[in-house]
Amino acid sequence: xxxxxxxxxxxxxxxxxxxxxxxxTKSGNxxxxxLSAMSGTTNTLIEVSDYLYKKNHEGxxxxxxxxxxxxLEHIEKLYSTEEYKAKTHEFLTKEFAFLRSFTNDIFTSxxxxxIVAQGExxxxxxxxxxxxxxxxxxxxxNALDFMRTDKNAEPDLGYIKEKLQAIMAxxxxxxxxxxxxxxxxxxxGEVDNLQRGGxxxxxxxxxxxxxxxEIQIWTDIDGMHNNDPRIxxxxxxxxxxxxxxxxxxxxxxxxxxxPTCVQPAKYAGIPVxxxxxxxxxxxxxxxxxxxxxxxIKAIAAKDNITVIKVRxxxxxxSPGFLRKVFEVFESYQVCIDLIATSEVGxxxxxxxxxxxxxxxxxxxxxxxxxxxxDMCIVCVVGDLAWKNIGFETKAADALKDIPVxxxxxxxxxxxxxxxxxxxxxxxxxxxLSAVLF
Numbered sequence: 001x002x003x004x005x006x007x008x009x010x011x012x013x014x015x016x017x018x019x020x021x022x023x024x025t026k027s028g029n030x031x032x033x034x035l036s037a038m039s040g041t042t043n044t045l046i047e048v049s050d051y052l053y054k055k056n057h058e059g060x061x062x063x064x065x066x067x068x069x070x071x072l073e074h075i076e077k078l079y080s081t082e083e084y085k086a087k088t089h090e091f092l093t094k095e096f097a098f099l100r101s102f103t104n105d106i107f108t109s110x111x112x113x114x115i116v117a118q119g120e121x122x123x124x125x126x127x128x129x130x131x132x133x134x135x136x137x138x139x140x141x142n143a144l145d146f147m148r149t150d151k152n153a154e155p156d157l158g159y160i161k162e163k164l165q166a167i168m169a170x171x172x173x174x175x176x177x178x179x180x181x182x183x184x185x186x187x188x189g190e191v192d193n194l195q196r197g198g199x200x201x202x203x204x205x206x207x208x209x210x211x212x213x214e215i216q217i218w219t220d221i222d223g224m225h226n227n228d229p230r231i232x233x234x235x236x237x238x239x240x241x242x243x244x245x246x247x248x249x250x251x252x253x254x255x256x257x258x259p260t261c262v263q264p265a266k267y268a269g270i271p272v273x274x275x276x277x278x279x280x281x282x283x284x285x286x287x288x289x290x291x292x293x294x295x296i297k298a299i300a301a302k303d304n305i306t307v308i309k310v311r312x313x314x315x316x317x318s319p320g321f322l323r324k325v326f327e328v329f330e331s332y333q334v335c336i337d338l339i340a341t342s343e344v345g346x347x348x349x350x351x352x353x354x355x356x357x358x359x360x361x362x363x364x365x366x367x368x369x370x371x372x373x374d375m376c377i378v379c380v381v382g383d384l385a386w387k388n389i390g391f392e393t394k395a396a397d398a399l400k401d402i403p404v405x406x407x408x409x410x411x412x413x414x415x416x417x418x419x420x421x422x423x424x425x426x427x428x429x430x431x432l433s434a435v436l437f
Contacts, residue, residue, distance in 0.1 A: 037119025223285030312367025
């Protein structure tokens, strides 16, 4: 079993949907397909929800009318028989009647999640109908029947595995299985979503539950590149990454993948392959548990970073000082990326500055506070174990003309991170590429 996930741009038009259908049926083997909503649909449904929050039912209906018209036009381009045009037309009529039913009720976040989930419902139904029209044995599985989160909003792995394996056993004779990405039920049985990683997360969870041979994430780029192609010329796709390397790159700025979504695959030992729907024959990037020793793989950058420095002589010989500082960030649910300490000071970086003033006010109890904004974390990823002599020197030498505010090295065997000004990001990425690759 291969699990294949296709994002919004991959199913963004009738032509793209046909290409996806060709890709999933190419091997002739049983394939489990996870689909996102058509590009633009989720944003439109969020806009509808925004109108409903404001009790502007007319505005919501206007947006829904335009979206429905768009999908009705897609029907004419996607299907060749009157039977399947009529079948899909009937489905869309019911679907949009369901969406309009929310204009008569009290509107909460529960209703919003129900509305937003319909983008995936529409795309999966349309693709399944197209496959059936072409004579392919395709089965539509409702993600709400097996995808569930627990009371901590984390995937309920045991439940997912048990339910999905039972569903697959009951539907053993199909070539293609299709389900919705992103959507799930929460521990209270309400429609919810996986948030972090979205449809990629669904694919990874499904692959782990089914012990799939491989999980394929199809996007509009041929794998994870060794630098940002928008800034650096002649970047290349990295052909192989260790799970840890991929997570570091994703966390520190590589947008093709969310750092959380590969974890279920990692623990199940299932390789994840990143592929390009525009160039399906390209190798892409394979992510697995293999570690290529002595090799630097890629560079990523994370923007809009704020660094907070707490300086206090009271830190000397005080075992509880750092705990008290970190508890301030915990109380506001703010994650820390990098940390550097000295005898009388600690510097930390954060991305979420929505509670910056409150955090600073509380930290002033402990010492003198200094803030630097509009910073950037540049991360070099590969086999960076301390025994590999000279790798950190090579990376630092590439930045010899750039002011570096902080360096993080040794917390992981897979990365070395530099905190620089945001305005120096382009120079830093280009210089690192020139030196390291």
